[in-house]
Structures are given as structure tokens and as C-alpha cells.
Amino acid sequence: MTKSIQKILIANRGEIACRIIRTAHKLGFFTVAIYSEADRNALHVQQADEAVFVGPADPTSSYLHSEKVINAAIQTQADAIHPGYGFLSENADFARACEDAGLTFIGPNADAIALMGSKRLSKIAMLQANVPCIPGYEGGDQSDAALIESAKNIGFPLMVKASAGGGGKGMRLVHEASDLAAHISTARSEALNGFGNDELILERALIGPxxxxxxxxxxxxxxxxxxxxxxxxxxxxxxxxxxxxxxxxxxxxxxxxxxxxxxxxxxxxxxxxxxxxxxxxxxxxxxxxxxxxxxxxxxxxxxxxxxxxxxxxxxxxxxxxxxxxxxxxxxxxxxxxxxxxxxxxxxxxxxxxxxxxxxxxxxxxxxxxxxxxxxxxxxxxxxxxxxxxxxxxxxxxxxxxxxxxxxxxxxxxxxxxxxxxxxxxxxxxxxxxxxxxxxxxxxxxxxxxxxxGSLSPSFSILAKAALLFALTQNKHASTLVHDNALNKLTPTWQHSMGFAYPIIITCNDVTVSMTVTPFTDHYRICDTGTKTEVTLTLLDLTPQSLVVEADKLRSTASYAANGNTLFIDDGTGHFMFSCVTHSKVDSKKTQGTAQVNAVMDGVIVALLVEQGDTVNAGDTVAIMEAMKMEHPLKAAIKGTVHLSPITAGDQVKSKQTIATILQADEVIHEQK
The missing domain is CATH 3.30.470.20 (ATP-grasp fold, B domain)
Structure with missing residues (x-):
């Protein structure tokens, strides 16, 4: 090798960083990982020779912070930076900053990144290089009028695309001329928010290519x-x-x-x-x-x-x-x-x-x-x-x-x-x-x-879940499960009259009452509501795997049990069950009220209603962002909005209530 590179900092995370570390070590290079607060124990941190903390979980304050990444390379005396794919890998300014800091950027030169990072400029360059391009508009006049006029020559359907975009952001398929102005406005807004650049191009849409x-x-x-x-x-x-x-x-x-x-x-x-x-x-x-x-x-x-x-x-x-x-x-x-x-x-x-x-x-x-x-x-x-x-x-x-x-x-x-x-x-x-x-x-x-797949678990997986709850929550059985002493399991928990052990479990808002009855060499599991039952013979049990036989058919399920929570996958789907046998189950749903909850951990980026507004079922109340995607949070019923003390920009947890929608009669009742 003619250029001296001994140590490489990987400016990425997760499987991307692990992939690069694997080959770098094979070739004899030393590696440096960077990590955020959320990734302190990440696999790429464990695999690299050194690791540098670069900030909070938010990518803009850590993995996307060019200065912190370059300082980490200088601090560890790395010779080069591999950006992986995603994050800073297509950032021309970052590539130039690496060169200015005396670091080798493992990728193309900054000019090539900048040119190909613009859909508008790259298309012009490709036309000049005689590379076939989709007919469209990539001109410098970015006014709405110019785009709408050009669309007449391109024809419909057409695609509106953010010039600096990717991953579907700032991209709209337009079928009718009457819809074009609205789609241009939305795409331009998404492009500016997502990429800091509201330039657009138009292209004839290829349907099903x-x-x-x-x-x-x-x-x-x-x-x-x-x-x-x-x-x-x-x-x-x-x-x-x-x-x-x-x-x-x-x-x-x-x-x-x-x-x-x-x-x-x-x-x-x-x-x-x-x-x-x-x-x-x-x-x-x-x-x-x-x-x-x-x-x-x-x-x-x-x-x-x-x-x-x-x-x-x-x-x-x-x-x-x-x-x-x-x-x-x-x-x-x-x-x-x-x-x-x-x-x-x-x-x-x-x-x-x-x-x-x-x-x-x-x-x-x-x-x-x-x-x-x-x-x-x-x-x-x-x-x-x-x-x-x-x-x-x-x-x-x-x-x-x-x-x-x-x-x-x-x-x-x-x-x-x-x-x-x-x-x-x-x-x-x-x-x-x-x-x-x-x-x-x-x-x-x-x-x-x-x-x-279906959100509703089959009776087969319900039966396995009930059996696992019965086994893992039974004091004697639980010890034996973790000791893997299967041959001692059944005798510690049985009854001469075939005692039916009650198990009430919930999954995806559905509650099912089951019984598990142990016998000398098998278990009978019954859904008390439908009277459906099955006989399961337990063949093997470890802390992560269950093997049973039913009707001469052997099957295996992977699982993880933690108190009253069970995760299980028997090959038909992954389900989470909760055991509520000893909990009070409220079977009555509140009438006239519906909560708008966060669908996962994330950030509320916009509240589209105000306190006391009236909304219809299906109206968007708020928009949250998580995992690089925006998720609209919608009202389930028509009624009046009662907002929780949350503002745009706040971090929220999964299932946290953003707003409560009260039907008209419920509002009157509250006022009384």
C-alpha cells in the first residue's frame, strides 16, 4: 500500500460500522468507533479497538455533527474516516472538512458528492454525458409557475422530486394537473425541512418499472x-x-x-x-x-x-x-x-x-x-x-x-x-x-x-402461551425451567383430580380466559370462552425454547418470559402476552371518550389543533417523528379536543397521551 493509513475511524453505527470493522481488522487496520448516549453498549463499540463518545442520542448532536466526528479522529490519531452509508457519507462539506483536517476521506472527492447529491445538477451532467434520462424538467427557474408550465409538456402522471432528497422525502406522484400546485407546495416544504434545500425537479412517471x-x-x-x-x-x-x-x-x-x-x-x-x-x-x-x-x-x-x-x-x-x-x-x-x-x-x-x-x-x-x-x-x-x-x-x-x-x-x-x-x-x-x-x-x-399476518393470535399460540405462563409462574416449575430439569417438571405440579390452573392473558387488547390442567404425561389447555381445547405433551423446555407435541405433530416456539410478560414466536408470528390472572380486568370501555396516544417513543413535531377545537374521526391531531419517519396521530371519534401539557418539540414516550377527545354529551357532563 502506497499511502500510510494505519487507523480508521468509522463515522457510523450499528450493522454498518460492524461490517466495516470486520474487513478493516482482516486487513490489519486499527479501528475507532464513535457512539451516542443511546449506543454506549452497542455492538460496533464493542468490536472496535477504541471508541469515542460524541454526544446525545439525537443524530444531529452526535453522528451528524461533523466537528465532533473529526475531533474524535484527531483525538485518537486516526489517519482516515470511513463514513459508512447514510449519515455523513454523502455530505460534500464533511468530505472537504476531512481533507482540511489532514484526514483521508474514504469515498469520492467532495465535488463528485456535491454534483451527484443534486438531482437537478446530476441530471444535467448525465444528459451531457449521453446517459439516458427520464424526460422532465431540471431547470434553474424554480418558481411554481415555471414548474406548472413545464408539467404541461411532460404530461401526466409525473413525479415531483426534491433535488437534494432521497428515501421518498419530498417526492410526490401526481396524476392530475389540478393537483400539481398542492403537491409542489408539500414537496417543497418537505425538501426544505428534510434537506435544507427546496429545489425540485419534475419527471415523467414510469408506472411499475x-x-x-x-x-x-x-x-x-x-x-x-x-x-x-x-x-x-x-x-x-x-x-x-x-x-x-x-x-x-x-x-x-x-x-x-x-x-x-x-x-x-x-x-x-x-x-x-x-x-x-x-x-x-x-x-x-x-x-x-x-x-x-x-x-x-x-x-x-x-x-x-x-x-x-x-x-x-x-x-x-x-x-x-x-x-x-x-x-x-x-x-x-x-x-x-x-x-x-x-x-x-x-x-x-x-x-x-x-x-x-x-x-x-x-x-x-x-x-x-x-x-x-x-x-x-x-x-x-x-x-x-x-x-x-x-x-x-x-x-x-x-x-x-x-x-x-x-x-x-x-x-x-x-x-x-x-x-x-x-x-x-x-x-x-x-x-x-x-x-x-x-x-x-x-x-x-x-x-x-x-x-x-394477523394481529389476533391463533388458538395454537394461545395454548403455548398459557402453558408457558403456567410453568414459568409456578414456583417449583420456574426453578426447574431455568435448571432445564424437564424430567422433574411435571411431578412437582399436578393434582390427582386434574386441577385446572386458571390463566387470563391479554394480547393486542384482546383478553382470553384459559385453563391449564396438568396430568402425568401431558397438559390439557382450554379456552373457557370458546370451549376450544388441545392436549400438549411437553418434550423440551429451556429459558428460550419450548417444544411440544399436539395430535402427533411436534412444534417449537421461541420465547422470553419476564414475570407477567411473555414474548413468543412459534413460526406464525411474534406476539406479546400479558398475564392478568391476578389483576383486575376492566371489561368496560369508557363511552364518549377517546385518547390520542403516541404510537412509540419519539418527538412531537407539530400540534395541528388547539385546546377546545372540534375534530372529526380521522382528523390529524398531531404529528410525531420517530425512526426517521413522520407519524400522524388521528382522532378516533368526533368531539372536542382536550390537549395534554405538550408542545411541539417535546419528547414523548410510547402510549403517552397527547390529547383526549370528548364527545359532546361527555363535555356537557363534565361541565355539570
Whole structure:
């Protein structure tokens, strides 16, 4: 290596930082992690050689604070900063600040970042480089009048996009000319709030295209190569969910055309390092430039698996001024790789982000899992809800799909709701297996309950939950569970007449009364309301796993029990149960009153009503922000608003009451 880099600070967190640390250590580099107040015990902090505290949990005061990050590198005598992906990785000012501080920024030069960070300017540059672009407007006149006039020539439907944006913020699909002005206003506001820049572009909307991106790599010696493509069409809210390489839609000719266009795009901005050129491809295999990400992508592992290259390794080598030792002809694509993103979110409630503590974490044995997860990890509302990436490779797409389904089934994460079962259902769906994959996939194929799962637990999992509560809350049984002395369990808790042990449990606002009756070699569990019952034979029990047999069918459930709370997943869904056997259960709901509660830990960014206002059911009362997303909090009934003592900017906890809506008769009653 020709440039002396010995120690690297990773300006990121979670699975991103862990991924970079792994390769850096393999190559002999020393590493420095940075961490916020929320990440004191994070896995990336544990894995790095050194770690520096950079501030509060809020990213703008820690991970996004350029001065603190650079000071941490200087303090630890690091030679270089790797920004990872996200946070500061596409911040041109930060790249320049690193250079000014004498630090090597492991990424492209600041000018390339600035150019490609503007959708408007990058599109102009791509047109000049003869890279195919979607017809639209990217002019300097940003008045509403200019945008509306240009839209007449583009035609509808069209996309309004924030020039400096990403991740779906400041982006609107407009079908009718009459709606354009309102969408321009909303997109401009989102762009200014999210990116500090309210510039917009317009593009003709491609309905249901493929989202296909080309991985490029360039060194400082003038060599620029493309490393095949990734199909990232399955998205939700413009966020990728599943990625695969190669794309089953792309043939050799299209791959060559897109690859050469991506190389031309990179050369147009004097690019150096790893980058991704993203295209939209229609059903006729016509492709159009979307944007260039001047960093490593979240989905880079699928490219690594089919090319045999470690992209982080080559980022570090190029930063040390090495040249690429291979040519375009040397790049060979072998097999098929699929990656899914494991999010802390609840598909059964419109993919609501989740916070909480991970009680059990066991990655799959037949897959590569890039993650920053560990047992007792506290998932907060401050950062992106992505927990891990699960990646598999096989000789064919069909084999890779089968392998991924098993990897998802093997992955155990208990204590917090995730999209694991949704992903498993998705990859096994006929539409995915049949390669009916476009950016409209989730909207078209994944909205029904069979795909998302049900919030109501089945009797099968209710029975397992009741048995676990009975066992873990029984004084003698509890000791034996933790001692794993299964052969002694049943005799300590039984009755010659078959005593029915009562268990009342709640799950998602549903209360069920059960009984568990122990016999010599089995348990009978009954739902006293429906009179449904099942006989379970207990085969194995550990503090994290339950194995039972019912009707000659053996099944396993992962669980975590803590007093009156139980988290359990038997392969059909992750559920949290509360045991209220010895609590007073109020079966009467307050009439005429409805609370508006925070859906999770977060920040109230706007209150849209005032004390005493009248609202209708469905009206938005407040907007909260958590996990990089805004969540409208709506009134459930028509009535008068009684606000809690909360103002915009306040931090709130999950289920904290923001307002109470009182129906008219309830208000009269209160006044009396």
C-alpha cells in the first residue's frame, strides 16, 4: 500500500460500522468507533479497538455533527474516516472538512458528492454525458409557475422530486394537473425541512418499472469498472425491502449497455471509489438514469457474493492509493444472491416502526447476517429501524429463494416486533417466485392479511402461551425451567383430580380466559370462552425454547418470559402476552371518550389543533417523528379536543397521551 493509513475511524453505527470493522481488522487496520448516549453498549463499540463518545442520542448532536466526528479522529490519531452509508457519507462539506483536517476521506472527492447529491445538477451532467434520462424538467427557474408550465409538456402522471432528497422525502406522484400546485407546495416544504434545500425537479412517471442499479468501482489511476447489477424493485415507501443479484430481468446485452452507461456517469464526475448508479427500467428494457449514490449501498453484499469481491476491502485499498488489479473482463457473475432487510416494524399495523428490547437473538446458520444486534439491545426511536440484513447465495434463483425462506425461519428475534414473517411470506409468494417483480410489487401483492399476518393470535399460540405462563409462574416449575430439569417438571405440579390452573392473558387488547390442567404425561389447555381445547405433551423446555407435541405433530416456539410478560414466536408470528390472572380486568370501555396516544417513543413535531377545537374521526391531531419517519396521530371519534401539557418539540414516550377527545354529551357532563 502506497499511502500510510494505519487507523480508521468509522463515522457510523450499528450493522454498518460492524461490517466495516470486520474487513478493516482482516486487513490489519486499527479501528475507532464513535457512539451516542443511546449506543454506549452497542455492538460496533464493542468490536472496535477504541471508541469515542460524541454526544446525545439525537443524530444531529452526535453522528451528524461533523466537528465532533473529526475531533474524535484527531483525538485518537486516526489517519482516515470511513463514513459508512447514510449519515455523513454523502455530505460534500464533511468530505472537504476531512481533507482540511489532514484526514483521508474514504469515498469520492467532495465535488463528485456535491454534483451527484443534486438531482437537478446530476441530471444535467448525465444528459451531457449521453446517459439516458427520464424526460422532465431540471431547470434553474424554480418558481411554481415555471414548474406548472413545464408539467404541461411532460404530461401526466409525473413525479415531483426534491433535488437534494432521497428515501421518498419530498417526492410526490401526481396524476392530475389540478393537483400539481398542492403537491409542489408539500414537496417543497418537505425538501426544505428534510434537506435544507427546496429545489425540485419534475419527471415523467414510469408506472411499475424495475429498479435496477449498477455497482461501479473506480481507482485513482483512471480505471472504472462495473460489477454487474442488483434488482431492488421490491420497495415500500421508496425504501428497498429485498435486493437480488443478478437481476432475473437483465440479459447480457442489457447488462453491458447499463454497465457502460454507469461507467460514463462515474467518469463524468471524476469518480473514485465505490458507487452505485441507479436506473428505472421499463417493460421494453429501456432504462433511465435515476440517481447516483456516492457511497457503498446497504445492498452491496449481494454483489460481493456473486462476484467474490469484498467491496469494503477495495474501498480501503483504493484509499491507500492502490490500483484495481482486475479488468472489466475479469469480472464474472456466479450464482444468485438475495438480501432482505430485517426491520423493527409491525407489518400488521401498516408497518409501524417498533421500539423495545431484544430478548432473544439467534441469526440463521445457513446465511450471512450483517447486523449490530445483541441480546438486551434497546431499539430506540432515534435511528433507522433496520436491524439486520440477511443474505444468501445459491446456484440458481429458485435455490436462493428456498434458502432465504429457511434462513428467515431460522432467524430468532424475540422481544420486539419485526417484518420477519412478512419477508418469509413475501419470498415464498407465487408472484415473487414467478419473477413478477416491479416497484409496485408490495402494493399489488402484499397488502392482504395472508402476507402481513394477523394481529389476533391463533388458538395454537394461545395454548403455548398459557402453558408457558403456567410453568414459568409456578414456583417449583420456574426453578426447574431455568435448571432445564424437564424430567422433574411435571411431578412437582399436578393434582390427582386434574386441577385446572386458571390463566387470563391479554394480547393486542384482546383478553382470553384459559385453563391449564396438568396430568402425568401431558397438559390439557382450554379456552373457557370458546370451549376450544388441545392436549400438549411437553418434550423440551429451556429459558428460550419450548417444544411440544399436539395430535402427533411436534412444534417449537421461541420465547422470553419476564414475570407477567411473555414474548413468543412459534413460526406464525411474534406476539406479546400479558398475564392478568391476578389483576383486575376492566371489561368496560369508557363511552364518549377517546385518547390520542403516541404510537412509540419519539418527538412531537407539530400540534395541528388547539385546546377546545372540534375534530372529526380521522382528523390529524398531531404529528410525531420517530425512526426517521413522520407519524400522524388521528382522532378516533368526533368531539372536542382536550390537549395534554405538550408542545411541539417535546419528547414523548410510547402510549403517552397527547390529547383526549370528548364527545359532546361527555363535555356537557363534565361541565355539570
Amino acid at each position: 424495475r429498479h435496477i442499479e449498477i455497482q461501479i468501482f473506480a481507482d485513482g489511476c483512471g480505471n472504472t469498472l462495473y460489477l454487474g447489477e442488483r434488482d431492488c424493485s421490491i420497495q415500500r415507501r421508496h425504501q428497498k425491502v429485498i435486493e437480488e443479484a443478478p437481476s432475473p430481468f437483465v440479459d447480457e446485452q442489457l447488462r453491458k449497455r447499463m454497465g457502460e452507461a454507469a461507467v460514463a456517469a462515474a467518469k463524468a464526475c471524476n469518480y473514485c471509489g465505490a458507487g452505485t448508479v441507479e436506473f428505472l427500467v421499463d417493460s421494453d428494457k429501456q432504462f433511465y438514469f435515476l440517481e447516483m449514490n456516492t457511497r457503498l449501498q446497504v445492498e452491496h453484499p449481494v454483489t460481493e457474493l456473486v462476484t467474490g469481491l469484498d467491496l469494503v476491502e477495495w474501498q480501503l485499498r483504493v484509499a491507500c492509493e492502490e490500483s484495481l488489479p482486475f479488468t472489466q473482463e475479469d469480472i464474472q457473475i456466479s450464482g444468485h444472491a438475495i438480501e432482505v432487510r430485517l426491520y423493527a416494524e409491525e407489518p400488521r399495523q401498516n408497518f409501524m416502526p417498533q421500539t423495545g428490547k431484544v430478548k432473544v437473538w439467534k441469526p440463521a446458520t445457513n446465511a450471512r447476517t450483517d447486523h449490530g444486534v445483541y441480546q438486551n439491545l434497546e431499539v430506540s426511536s432515534h435511528y433507522d429501524p433496520m436491524l439486520a440484513k440477511i443474505i444468501v447465495k445459491a446456484e440458481s434463483r429458485a435455490s436462493a429463494v428456498r434458502k432465504m425462506a429457511r434462513a428467515l425461519r431460522e432467524t430468532q428475534i424475540i422481544g420486539i416486533n419485526t417484518n420477519k414473517h412478512f419477508l418469509q411470506n413475501l419470498v415464498q409468494s407465487p408472484a415473487f417466485l414467478g419473477n413478477d417483480v416491479t416497484t409496485a410489487f408490495i402494493e399489488q401483492h402484499a397488502q392482504h392479511e395472508d402476507m402481513k
